[in-house]
Amino acid sequence: MTDNVMYDSPNEFMQDVANNRGLCVAQSVLPQEDGTYLVECACETWTTTASSIEEGLRLAKAHTSSAA
Secondary structure (H helix, E strand, O other): OOOOOOOOOHHHHHHHHHHOOOOOOOEEEEEOOOOOEEEEEOOOOOEEEEOOHHHHHHHHHHHHHHHO
16 A cells, blocks of 8 residues: 555545644645745644655654654
């Protein structure tokens, strides 16, 4: 199994995120204009930057492991 499998439809996923506000149910790694990546969590208490998408994914996984 890969890390990017979505079992719910996009609408179900977004509804789940909205219904679980404040919990670590989703993370994002978004490219910025300066070449870095903004890494955030749905818990709304964690955000950071990364120099690559791989680093961003690693940081998000580390966050969810520590938040569990």
